[in-house]
Amino acid sequence: MSVSVFDKNHASYERSSPIRTAEILCVGTELLLGDIVNTNAAYLSRRLAGLGISVYHQTVIGDHPDRLRAALEDAFSGHGRPKADLVILSGGLGPTYDDLTKETVASFFGRSMQLHEESLTRIRAYFDRMGRVMAPSNEKQAMMPDGAVVFPNDYGTAPALAVGDGTRTAILLPGPPAELEPIFDEQAVPFLRQFTEGVLISRNVHIMGMGESDVEARLHDVMVNSTNPTLAPYCQAGEVRLRVTARAEDADTALAMCDEMIETIQRTDIAPYIYGIDVENMETALVRNLTDRGLTVACAESCTGGMIGERITAVPGASQVFLGGCITYTNDIKIKLLGVDPALIDAHTEVSAEVAAAMADGARRALGSDVAIATTGYAGPGGGTEQNPVGTVYIGVATAKGASAVRVNYSARKSREYIRRAASSQAMKLALTEVLSGTNQK
């Protein structure tokens, strides 16, 4: 059997049955030692869900041929769970002697290994591009099982591949997410689309300012009675995401089913708390809405220490709307950079609504933005007062109309990271509300 490079216009791999179920099998000692978090399993599962492929099992094992063989056998035979039509493996494609995934999968399917010249040329070119000399051990990465479909790797040295028979397909991907993710999206997804039936489409409704239990209470009947689309709430640092998932023969039908469910949600009391649909996160919602209206934003951060700026500037294109900000971690700097009146700090302390509003106002003046937001509070673990315990954050917002502030309280049992993240989201939500209210229209 020959080895070929994947070409979505020329099928070089045939299956006799569609792919409905998959398992994820991640190979790596560093996962078993807990040295790295398995983001690949989450990434692949999410993508498979999008292809309408159900995942019932994820496994992590070490670089050990017998255990890998047993795990493949269990997955394809459906040992103690539904049988997998597809197994996606990540890791163990490196050049060293303990990288054994490819050889083990080849032997599982009874295939011998052959040198794939085109892959070798690509690996050599990769080293040239990086200005490095290829080690002889890297040649191993160009060896392929008979009948493999190769997915070339533009992001590293290990090519990915698919191999299998009419009912069992294995896809082998390199472990580093920076290689695995683009290879999967650009090549494995079109490869898999040849073998899938129907689609599963999800849309996400993003809610801030209403707790998960309150959201659930308002949607209880809908959640219990609807099986397609399904509705599932997820909590993240002060936010709730409602995931609407529909399965249908084609994408248009699934999308229409999701939209109908979203309209139902928008007819409930939850509506005012929805800040976006299918927005990646709060910062993306804010940047998009500012861009649409030609408005600019700035920030003044005490307890969040730069997180608002960091999150906004993580959105590509943020430079259209974000001017900058001041991280004012001491009272002196609040006075110096933002012009906060020292008397205000003396009268109310730096953790107060008055100072939060003055910080926002100061940032708006200093940076010349349309809207400005500010945070000051106790993120813990130390600090806090009886009146303002750890978890208390004042959030200021300033526009041409003036400045104001709100007080938010997170449980003191939450981590510093949680409190800072939730407070920075809440600050962006306040800015978004100002933007949507239209009073800043230029």
Added chain:
Amino acid sequence: MSVSVFDKNHASYERSSPIRTAEILCVGTELLLGDIVNTNAAYLSRRLAGLGISVYHQTVIGDHPDRLRAALEDAFSGHGRPKADLVILSGGLGPTYDDLTKETVASFFGRSMQLHEESLTRIRAYFDRMGRVMAPSNEKQAMMPDGAVVFPNDYGTAPALAVGDGTRTAILLPGPPAELEPIFDEQAVPFLRQFTEGVLISRNVHIMGMGESDVEARLHDVMVNSTNPTLAPYCQAGEVRLRVTARAEDADTALAMCDEMIETIQRTDIAPYIYGIDVENMETALVRNLTDRGLTVACAESCTGGMIGERITAVPGASQVFLGGCITYTNDIKIKLLGVDPALIDAHTEVSAEVAAAMADGARRALGSDVAIATTGYAGPGGGTEQNPVGTVYIGVATAKGASAVRVNYSARKSREYIRRAASSQAMKLALTEVLSGTNQK
């Protein structure tokens, strides 16, 4: 059999054999859908390694009694891998009908369920504390298998527990990391110490500015020849972490073995690139060294957009050394807040060594710190010039001696997130080098 609350001074659970191997079994549909990343598996694996317990297998399955039962059977019988003495389960301890982990594990061990009054009282108290009314369904969370050892949950409603027999122990933990992590550390670790033999201790050598392959080349012989301690390199956004792990009868011996290996590493060319040993990360190393010397730092951020400030202020106690910073995303703001000379920007563009140095100098003056660091560059995906393509970042550093800047290049194929993270680490490394050089001694 009675149910008891864990008390490290009174053993209420007996095993006839020590615990040497464990598996992690995470239960949750949201993991299989990829909606959340499985941080619990990494956390638990890391902790188990620290207890000298080997993990050969991690599994994720849904809330499905038959599959859960099969997974337990496989783990304890050693199906296709070494047999587990311990299985740690996370998730499925909630109050709803589809939370079935506890009931399934009880049935696996042939135990019936009984109401544990003390747990019920605690759950009621938790709701009181939160000012909420307990739903009748939460009573289910106080039901325990006969013979269980309960680990009370101060962070949520679901108590954790251990249950099993003389050779097979299961520990059941709630899924949310904010509950799982403290319960495991405070209660499950002392519980497990009753049954472990010897210890496995790891120390981490943190390296910045030398690539993984260069580090490996310098340590190749040591890495190949040493089995105890072992030496393993891990890459993270522009950094290399060398993990030294020793196994011994007691902690002191293991620690001494690690120290000897670290001394070997320090005798190589790698030494100047080591920025810390067992420091959590670059920001912690910087905050500690500034604190020790009574020095302060400030920052001026363009392409990192607040990430330096965010990372420094994520370290508890950062307020002792961090004054604040300016996020200057536009040229106007660089001029206005930092006093950068517009002629400098005209002559060299805002992405240049000259402007980076001027930004650092400006931040040091504006905020009155001992040291200041600045970033300006192209983090992508858009932007960049022929001379300074995406991935180019200039990093400025200013002290009483003056200001200077260095140019760093990351591959344009790296993500915006990677480039920003690596650049902010590199900026902190420059500040740390200044601090360690002692020229800022007060």
